[in-house]
Amino acid sequence: xxxxxxxxxxxxxxxxxxxxxxxxxxxxxxxxxxxxxxxxxxxxxxxxxxxxxxxxxxxxxxxxxxxxxxxxxxxxxxxxxxxxxxxxxxxxxxxxxxxxxxxxxxxxxxxxxxxxxxxxxxxxxxxxxxxxxxxxxxxxxxxxxxxxxxxxxxxxxxxxxxxxxxxxxxxxxxxxxxxxxxxxxxxxxxxxxxxxxxxxxxxxxxxxxxxxxxxxxxxxxxxxxxxxxxxxxxxxxxxxxxxxxxxxxxxxxxxxxxxxxxxxxxxxxxxxxxxxxxxxxxxxxxxxxxxxxxxxxxxxxxxxxxxxxxxxxxxxxxxxxxxxxxxxxxxxxxxxxxxxxxxxxxxx
Amino acid sequence: xxxxxxxxxxxxxxxxxxxxxxxxxxxxxxxxxxxxxxxxxxxxxxxxxxxxxxxxxxxxxxxxxxxxxxxxxxxxxxxxxxxxxxxxxxxxxxxxxxxxxxxxxxxxxxxxxxxxxxxxxxxxxxxxxxxxxxxxxxxxxxxxxxxxxxxxxxxxxxxxxxxxxxxxxxxxxxxxxxxxxxxxxxxxxxxxxxxxxxxxxxxxxxxxxxxxxxxxxxxxxxxxxxxxxxxxxxxxxxxxxxxxxxxxxxxxxxxxxxxxxxxxxxxxxxxxxxxxxxxxxxxxxxxxxxxxxxxxxxxxxxxxxxxxxxxxxxxxxxxxxxxxxxxxxxxxxxxxxxxxxxxxxxxx
Numbered sequence: 001x002x003x004x005x006x007x008x009x010x011x012x013x014x015x016x017x018x019x020x021x022x023x024x025x026x027x028x029x030x031x032x033x034x035x036x037x038x039x040x041x042x043x044x045x046x047x048x049x050x051x052x053x054x055x056x057x058x059x060x061x062x063x064x065x066x067x068x069x070x071x072x073x074x075x076x077x078x079x080x081x082x083x084x085x086x087x088x089x090x091x092x093x094x095x096x097x098x099x100x101x102x103x104x105x106x107x108x109x110x111x112x113x114x115x116x117x118x119x120x121x122x123x124x125x126x127x128x129x130x131x132x133x134x135x136x137x138x139x140x141x142x143x144x145x146x147x148x149x150x151x152x153x154x155x156x157x158x159x160x161x162x163x164x165x166x167x168x169x170x171x172x173x174x175x176x177x178x179x180x181x182x183x184x185x186x187x188x189x190x191x192x193x194x195x196x197x198x199x200x201x202x203x204x205x206x207x208x209x210x211x212x213x214x215x216x217x218x219x220x221x222x223x224x225x226x227x228x229x230x231x232x233x234x235x236x237x238x239x240x241x242x243x244x245x246x247x248x249x250x251x252x253x254x255x256x257x258x259x260x261x262x263x264x265x266x267x268x269x270x271x272x273x274x275x276x277x278x279x280x281x282x283x284x285x286x287x288x289x290x291x292x293x294x295x296x297x298x299x300x301x302x303x304x305x306x307x308x309x310x311x312x313x314x315x316x317x318x319x320x321x322x323x324x325x326x327x328x329x330x331x332x333x334x335x336x337x338x339x340x341x342x343x344x345x346x347x348x
Numbered sequence: 349x350x351x352x353x354x355x356x357x358x359x360x361x362x363x364x365x366x367x368x369x370x371x372x373x374x375x376x377x378x379x380x381x382x383x384x385x386x387x388x389x390x391x392x393x394x395x396x397x398x399x400x401x402x403x404x405x406x407x408x409x410x411x412x413x414x415x416x417x418x419x420x421x422x423x424x425x426x427x428x429x430x431x432x433x434x435x436x437x438x439x440x441x442x443x444x445x446x447x448x449x450x451x452x453x454x455x456x457x458x459x460x461x462x463x464x465x466x467x468x469x470x471x472x473x474x475x476x477x478x479x480x481x482x483x484x485x486x487x488x489x490x491x492x493x494x495x496x497x498x499x500x501x502x503x504x505x506x507x508x509x510x511x512x513x514x515x516x517x518x519x520x521x522x523x524x525x526x527x528x529x530x531x532x533x534x535x536x537x538x539x540x541x542x543x544x545x546x547x548x549x550x551x552x553x554x555x556x557x558x559x560x561x562x563x564x565x566x567x568x569x570x571x572x573x574x575x576x577x578x579x580x581x582x583x584x585x586x587x588x589x590x591x592x593x594x595x596x597x598x599x600x601x602x603x604x605x606x607x608x609x610x611x612x613x614x615x616x617x618x619x620x621x622x623x624x625x626x627x628x629x630x631x632x633x634x635x636x637x638x639x640x641x642x643x644x645x646x647x648x649x650x651x652x653x654x655x656x657x658x659x660x661x662x663x664x665x666x667x668x669x670x671x672x673x674x675x676x677x678x679x680x681x682x683x684x685x686x687x688x689x690x691x692x693x694x695x696x
Contacts, residue, residue: 140554142571147554149497149570206488206495208557209567210611212604215558222497223490255603256560256611258671259685263558263604323606337607 005346006314008291010306011274012038014298015133015174015195015243017106017266018062020045026327027248027270028065035274035312035345038304040072040243043098044106048076052089072302074098074133079117083124095302096131096172097121101139101155106217106247106265115158119165126169131302134159136173136181137218148219149205153180163188170301175200175245177218179228185239186232193301195243196229196293199267199335201280212254212263213333216247233293234286241298242277246270248332251324267335272321275343276335278314282342314343353694354635354662358654359622359642360386363481363522363543363591365614366410368393374675375596375618376413383622383660383693386652388420388591391446396424400437420650422446422481427465431472443650444479444520445469449487449503463510470510474517479650482507484521484529485566496567497553501528511536518649523548523593525566527576533587534580541649543591544577544641547615547683549628560602560611561681564595581641582634589646590625594618596680599672615683620669623691624683626662630690662691 013036018028031039041062043049049058055073062071075081075089077099086097099115115122125132136159137151146154159173173185173194185194203220220226232240247266256263269276277294281287299305323337361384366376379387389410391397397406403421410419423429423437425447434445447463463470473480484507485499494502507521521533521542533542551568568574580588595614602611617624625642629635647653671685 140552142552142574145570145572147552147570148557149553204488204490204495205497209496210560210563210604210613211607212558212560212611213607219557222493222495224493226490256558259559259561259681259683263560265558333607335607 004316006278006287006290006343008035008274008312008314009295010038010299010310011036011294011312012040012298012302012304013242013244013246013270013273014040014172014302015042015197015245016040016270017042017044017245017247019248022328023248023250023330024061025065026325026330026332028062028069030270030325031069032066033271034269035314037068037310038070038072040095040302041074043074043076044100048078049074050076050078050080051085052092052094055089055094056092072096072304076100077118077121081118081121083120086121086124086128086130090128090130094130096133097125098133098135100135101137115162122162122166122169126166129170131170131172132162133172133174134162136176148217149221152176152178152218156180156184159184159192160188163192167191172243172301174243175218176229177221178225182228182232182240186237190239193239193241195245195298196233196240197243197245197267198269198273198276198280201226201229201233201284202336212256213335213337214267215263215265216245216267217265230284230286233281233289234284236289236292238292238297239301240293241301242294243298244269244273246273251331251333254333268332269335271325272334272336272341274312274345275314275319275341278343279341312345313347315346316342317344318342319344352664354626354638354691356383356622356639356660356662357643358386358647358658359384359660360388360646360650360652361590361592361594361618361621362388362520362646362650363390363545363593364388364618365390365392365593365595367596370676371596371598371678372409373413374673374678374680376410376417378618378673379417380414381619382617383662385416385658386418386420388443388650389422391422391424392448396426397422398424398426398428399433400440400442403437403442404440420444420652424448425466425469429466429469431468434469434472434476434478438476438478442478444481445473446481446483448483449485463506467513470514470517474514477518479518479520480510481520481522484524496565497569500524500526500566504528504532507532507540508536511540515539520591520649522591523566524577525569526573530576530580530588534585538587541587541589543593543646544581544588545591545593545615546617546621546625546628549574549577549581549632550684560604561683561685562615563611563613564593564615565613578632578634581629581637582632584637584640586640586645587649588641589649590642591646592617592621594621599679599681602681616680617683619673620682620684620689622660622693623662623667623689626691627689660693661695663694664690665692666690667692
């Protein structure tokens with residue numbers, strides 16, 4: 001395809017971290033800047049978003065920063081979440097619940113250890129047609145040879161069991177990174193979908209070895225795993241769509257200052273998101289699937305059809321990615337800082 | 349074992365990087381400080397050590413810094429190395445030749461791409477009873493699904509072929525990190541040995557994910573790979589011995605400053621080496637194999653029997669590892685900086 005412009009209907013990012021406080025004021029504006037009018041917002045704040053009231057307060061804070069974006073809210077799965085709270089959340093328009101395994105990513109110390117205890121909550125979610133978002137990794141454990149490389153494949157039996165137990169519950173396996181995850185989701189029913197990040201379309205393990213700005217959880221894995229992510233987009237599978245997992249950290253948290261302080265996990269893509277995804281999909285011959293991947297597929301799964309007037313147009317160009325984005329005391333370094341993208345947004 | 353002191357005959361480190369210039373003045377003294385009287389010195393300087401003359405010059409520089417250590421020298425395998433040069437090197441007491449695959453570690457841009465061209469050199473080495481030291485990794489290649497995680501297993505057929513072609517050539521597979529490598533070396537003849545580093549006895553992939561001070565090449569891998577390294581020491585296999593691969597870099601090279609600059613690969617253990625190895629071996633029940641691992645096995649393979657008077661005694665203690673070692677403008681951060689070791693050297 002050699003079109004010089006592309007118009008995409010209503011891009012929607014179904015997994016994004018917008019943080020809190022002044023940092024959030026910098027980041028939230030980047031959703032629209034990156035070409036997106038809908039943000040499915042993760043609840044792993046400090047403290048996490050545990051109930052309807054907290055989610056609505058957070059939503060109002062985000063709306064105060066940029067009222068032009070539609071924010072879809074999630075609750076953090078925890079023991080204090082009840083079927084009653086699920087019904088209340090659903091009535092208030094909260095779209096989903098996010099499950100974090102304990103200790104595997106940013107602010108997940110309160111994450112879950114086993115799912116059975118949450119079955120009443122999942123049953124209520126199924127009734128209410130809410131979405132369960134899974135960070136699909138198990139904690140590392142040397143005794144069972146589990147580490148960051150196989151934490152996702154080792155999680156997949158939990159996904160299979162949840163789907164078998166709650167076949168009508170809509171489930172999203174978030175930020176898939178392995179061929180095993182892609183094949184598992186494809187094998188399951190229409191209520192199971194999967195998000196893919198742009199950085200996992202670009203990176204393999206070699207790229208984050210010694211390079212903190214490419215380090216995120218789940219970690220990027222083998223070349224063959226990356227190929228599986230590219231292939232499932234290229235084939236146009238309707239249950240795979242964009243969730244950027246754009247996860248900002250201040251630059252000083254991304255640099256390994258001392259042997260006792262590891263750097264934060266996360267790759268930041270929000271302000272360049274649509275041009276980056278176009279660039280990546282074109283690199284592996286899937287530019288014709290751009291609208292399906294960034295809009296149609298996810299909106300269909302979440303029952304949020306595109307409204308007219310939210311189209312975004314891209315123009316072919318050579319545009320260097322900014323080295324840093326800053327506002328006041330806050331700053332963040334984007335993925336591929338200083339590299340050139342082949343597309344830029346000309347209208348949103 | 350609950351002995352409060354341990355005396356080890358003539359510890360020998362069969363893989364160490366002593367660098368150049370003022371940095372070398374800091375590092376070279378750490379060999380003896382870490383309890384070692386013999387250092388098998390790697391040739392990957394800038395420019396690399398390509399011939400006898402350069403190796404002897406480098407050796408004299410190291411002797412000028414600390415004449416109490418025995419330095420065994422190696423040449424960097426390159427197209428300019430000839431059978432004549434091998435005979436000359438052997439006559440001058442140079443012990444081995446180190447092969448680096450192209451681009452896989454520090455200063456390996458001039459590394460080899462295929463071994464057949466070097467068969468005349470290897471034949472001369474076999475005649476002269478010199479040792480071939482292999483950095484046993486192939487370069488990453490997405491098309492073949494090769495990356496830093498499987499670069500070592502993918503190299504092993506080269507080792508098997510070299511051993512089959514030159515059965516009397518002594519070969520050391522350096523810094524093994526995988527169960528596959530351990531099993532391969534065990535399956536081969538008595539002319540094939542293997543070094544193991546202390547940090548690969550401690551680390552798995554999770555430990556260097558986002559932590560540059562634990563990042564080295566080959567990268568630490570799965571828990572089961574680490575277990576294989578521990579087990580082969582615990583079983584007392586005579587062809588497995590210590591090569592620390594102590595690889596210093598200035599602290600600013602270990603920190604990821606920008607997205608375009610990855611950090612240097614290498615873990616630095618020299619100044620704490622013998623106490624660290626004792627601590628690690630005790631942690632997995634192999635303290636009774638300490639002398640075999642750090643002295644007897646390697647010295648037997650290299651035909652460098654321990655001389656009396658080189659014993660080193662360790663005392664049980666709780667000793668914190670220094671945060672940094674410095675001299676003049678040079679500094680280096682050791683492995684496990686700030687952590688406590690259970691042993692210290694009381695006489696050397």
